[in-house]
Amino acid sequence: MDLRLCPAGTQAEVRWVDLEDDERARLREIGVREGAVVHVVHCGAFGARVIAVGSDRIAIDGRTCACIGVTPLKSALVPA
Amino acid sequence: MSCHEPAPGVAVAAGTPTIALVGNPNAGKSTLFNALTGARQTVMNAPGTTVELQTGAWRRSGERIAVVDLPGTYSLVPRSPDEQVAADFVAGRGDLGRPHLAVVVLDASALARSLYLLAQVRETGTPVVAAVTMLDVASTRAVEPDLDALADAAGVPVVALDPRSGAGMEALGVAVERQLEAHVCRCEGCTGSCACANHLDVPVSRDDEERFAWTERVLNAAVPSPPAVPVRSTSDRIDRVLLHPVLGVPVFLAIMWAVFELTTVVAAPLVGGIAGFFNGPLASWLHGVIPGPAWIAGLLVDGVLSGVGTVLSFVPLLALIFVAIGILEDSGYLARAAFVADRALRAIGLDGRAMVPLVIGFGCNVPAMAATRTMPDARRRLLTGLLVPLTSCPARLTVYVLVAGTFFPRYAGTVVFGLYVVSGLLVVLGGYLLRSTAFRDLRQTRALVLALPAYHVPRLKPLLISTWTRVLAFVRGAGGIIAGTLVVVWLLSAVPVTGGHQVADVPVHDSLYGRVADGIAPVLAPAGLDDWRIASALTTGFVAKEVVVGSLAQSFSIDAGDTAATAPTGALGDKLRATLDESSGGHATAAALAFLIFVLAYTPCLATVAEQRRVFGGRWAAGAVAVQLSVAWLLAVAVFQVGRLLT
Numbered sequence: 001m002d003l004r005l006c007p008a009g010t011q012a013e014v015r016w017v018d019l020e021d022d023e024r025a026r027l028r029e030i031g032v033r034e035g036a037v038v039h040v041v042h043c044g045a046f047g048a049r050v051i052a053v054g055s056d057r058i059a060i061d062g063r064t065c066a067c068i069g070v071t072p073l074k075s076a077l078v079p080a
Numbered sequence: 081m082s083c084h085e086p087a088p089g090v091a092v093a094a095g096t097p098t099i100a101l102v103g104n105p106n107a108g109k110s111t112l113f114n115a116l117t118g119a120r121q122t123v124m125n126a127p128g129t130t131v132e133l134q135t136g137a138w139r140r141s142g143e144r145i146a147v148v149d150l151p152g153t154y155s156l157v158p159r160s161p162d163e164q165v166a167a168d169f170v171a172g173r174g175d176l177g178r179p180h181l182a183v184v185v186l187d188a189s190a191l192a193r194s195l196y197l198l199a200q201v202r203e204t205g206t207p208v209v210a211a212v213t214m215l216d217v218a219s220t221r222a223v224e225p226d227l228d229a230l231a232d233a234a235g236v237p238v239v240a241l242d243p244r245s246g247a248g249m250e251a252l253g254v255a256v257e258r259q260l261e262a263h264v265c266r267c268e269g270c271t272g273s274c275a276c277a278n279h280l281d282v283p284v285s286r287d288d289e290e291r292f293a294w295t296e297r298v299l300n301a302a303v304p305s306p307p308a309v310p311v312r313s314t315s316d317r318i319d320r321v322l323l324h325p326v327l328g329v330p331v332f333l334a335i336m337w338a339v340f341e342l343t344t345v346v347a348a349p350l351v352g353g354i355a356g357f358f359n360g361p362l363a364s365w366l367h368g369v370i371p372g373p374a375w376i377a378g379l380l381v382d383g384v385l386s387g388v389g390t391v392l393s394f395v396p397l398l399a400l401i402f403v404a405i406g407i408l409e410d411s412g413y414l415a416r417a418a419f420v421a422d423r424a425l426r427a428i429g430l431d432g433r434a435m436v437p438l439v440i441g442f443g444c445n446v447p448a449m450a451a452t453r454t455m456p457d458a459r460r461r462l463l464t465g466l467l468v469p470l471t472s473c474p475a476r477l478t479v480y481v482l483v484a485g486t487f488f489p490r491y492a493g494t495v496v497f498g499l500y501v502v503s504g505l506l507v508v509l510g511g512y513l514l515r516s517t518a519f520r521d522l523r524q525t526r527a528l529v530l531a532l533p534a535y536h537v538p539r540l541k542p543l544l545i546s547t548w549t550r551v552l553a554f555v556r557g558a559g560g561i562i563a564g565t566l567v568v569v570w571l572l573s574a575v576p577v578t579g580g581h582q583v584a585d586v587p588v589h590d591s592l593y594g595r596v597a598d599g600i601a602p603v604l605a606p607a608g609l610d611d612w613r614i615a616s617a618l619t620t621g622f623v624a625k626e627v628v629v630g631s632l633a634q635s636f637s638i639d640a641g642d643t644a645a646t647a648p649t650g651a652l653g654d655k656l657r658a659t660l661d662e663s664s665g666g667h668a669t670a671a672a673l674a675f676l677i678f679v680l681a682y683t684p685c686l687a688t689v690a691e692q693r694r695v696f697g698g699r700w701a702a703g704a705v706a707v708q709l710s711v712a713w714l715l716a717v718a719v720f721q722v723g724r725l726l727t
Contacts, residue, residue: 011309019527022159023526023527023529025155025157025288026154026155026159026527026529027527027529028288028292029154029155029157029193029196030154030193030529030531031192031193032529033292039309039310041310041312041316041319042316042319042320042323042324043325044323044325044328044419044420045325045326045328045329045420045423046325046423048419048422048423048528050319050323050419050532052310053192053193054190054191054192054223054306054310055189055190055191055218055221055222055223055306055307055310055311056189056190056192056193056531057315057316057319057531057532058529058530058531058532059323059415059416059419059528059529059530059531059532060527060528060529060530061419061422061423061527061528061529062423063527064527064528064529067527
């Protein structure tokens with residue numbers, strides 16, 4: 001499945017990123033690369049997502065989320 | 081690195097050690113820059129680019145250290161002109177020169193991506209000090225990096241820093257001094273063969289996988305036991321509302337509305353007050369006390385003083401907008417605004433950040449031009465800057481009200497609303513056309529990938545320093561052009577070309593300015609506007625749209641201060657109708673629409689052009705003026721020719 005389909009609270013492993021080379025490279029640089037575990041923190045309009053990569057928060061538009069393949073692991077987010 | 085290469089491109093005095101602040105966007109780099117340099121700052125464009133750099137002086141132990149605040153970047157593999165400037169400067173490529181030292185700002189709440197950038201900076205061979213910020217934010221997310229382990233693993237000096245409170249600044253100063261001591265050559269007449277060259281680091285080249293491995297190794301050393309699952313922070317809870325798919329949009333619109341109100345309701349009285357003071361009591365008093373012939377007082381008061389007054393009248397407006405943008409930026413909301421508005425602006429090749437300058441543009445084009453700086457990509461910044469003049473500012477409203485009220489008294493409100501709709505359509509159409517021509521590189525819709533900073537309460541002092549620096553840059557950069565052009569306009573209108581008049585005491589049509597209007601009028605004939613009074617008003621409108629109605633009144637010999645006469649139903653409206661009736665061959669309504677469209681589409685005002693030139697350079701500003709005039713003429717002609725067939 002792609003990231004756009006993940007509800008808030010989902011923990012998922014990134015499996016593939018199907019984007020142009022430079023956009024793919026930018027995602028890799030900020031931590032969204034194959035094998036990385038990300039957590040969906042918020043769902044925005046039109047499929048956009050805010051994900052947690054470690055303690056970082058990254059906002060990604062819906063079109064790009066559709067190009068990121070993930071495998072859901074579990075749903076959890078610890079309250080502060 | 082060579083210690084013998086100063087940084088000529090950033091105008092640093094020879095022999096002054098130069099440090100560059102490098103970091104991800106929102107890592108706290110600019111806050112650190114403000115804390116280091118105070119008010120000793122200059123805003124400039126990187127040579128040959130429209131990328132803004134801030135340079136300043138940091139005084140340490142009586143010595144001056146030049147500090148360059150580079151654009152925020154995630155990587156030294158550049159993907160925008162701004163990132164290119166940052167990458168070139170750190171690596172010593174291009175015209176910018178090279179820093180003696182890079183202070184890499186590491187965001188503790190996003191340590192992995194910060195370390196990736198650190199890895200790249202180390203590879204350039206430029207000496208490094210790492211400053212770790214946002215430790216408080218990281219702590220709320222249960223991340224407590226061990227900075228000693230980080231320094232050991234990364235092989236660079238590391239200091240903890242909170243630029244907002246000033247904590248850690250002394251430690252940073254000591255670390256920077258030590259590194260400069262080790263790496264900056266102090267020998268006189270150095271040729272590059274001295275012993276200090278032995279201290280220089282050798283650039284190395286690593287591939288991405290090696291860099292990721294290094295990053296992970298250092299991260300594991302610094303944060304050996306990170307939380308398995310992210311902790312929900314206060315920022316996350318706020319974002320549940322501000323980034324909500326439904327609630328996020330009205331909140332965004334409400335904030336944009338507040339900024340718009342700031343440019344109109346709040347700033348307008350201040351702008352009017354300053355302009356009124358310069359053109360009213362001060363001008364009257366100076367007219368009375370300046371000795372000599374009347375033309376000297378006219379030149380000094382109606383030319384020079386009027387120009388200075390115009391420039392200064394923009395100061396409160398710009399200051400308010402810079403403070404507002406600073407608050408949005410500092411608080412962390414600007415990145416969220418880009419996320420929320422992104423979808424709406426994708427159609428014209430811009431990302432969500434363009435919404436802020438475009439909204440401000442409907443309040444005033446001048447601060448909107450300056451507000452483009454919030455966009456991280458120079459090309460998109462330029463594209464937005466070219467679209468801003470198409471947003472209809474309130475100064476044009478005075479013309480709309482007069483003409484719509486005169487020619488469409490029953491539908492005046494609808495006509496004015498229609499003009500705002502046309503303004504929006506012109507922005508969309510302009511964006512589409514520009515992306516199809518000069519901005520083909522922006523045709524591809526790029527991914528929006530934004531690191532969201534934690535929310536902060538903005539700090540007043542850095543906000544005021546930054547506002548002061550930017551307002552000063554406007555006064556210095558755009559002020560001379562505005563004041564100089566107003567003097568030229570005064571001279572043209574003061575010089576008589578027919579007998580029986582004295583200098584500075586001449587009716588408009590008998591002045592050089594009248595002759596210029598006579599020369600322009602035939603160009604407007606295809607739009608049904610072939611009349612010197614219309615041409616004169618439009619020419620004056622190039623300086624400021626607020627004076628178009630006054631210029632028409634003056635040309636028709638009507639007292640501009642007589643509100644009854646200048647109302648749509650007054651003498652001015654009657655004379656305007658008669659004039660357009662004559663100039664259009666009996667199609668006054670079509671000519672009035674053409675006039676309105678021309679006013680909407682052509683150059684908004686001299687101050688906007690001056691600001692456009694300051695931000696984007698003279699070539700783009702001149703090109704923009706030429707295109708705006710051409711587009712306005714073509715639209716006016718089209719509207720008149722079609723309207724003539726229908727009326």
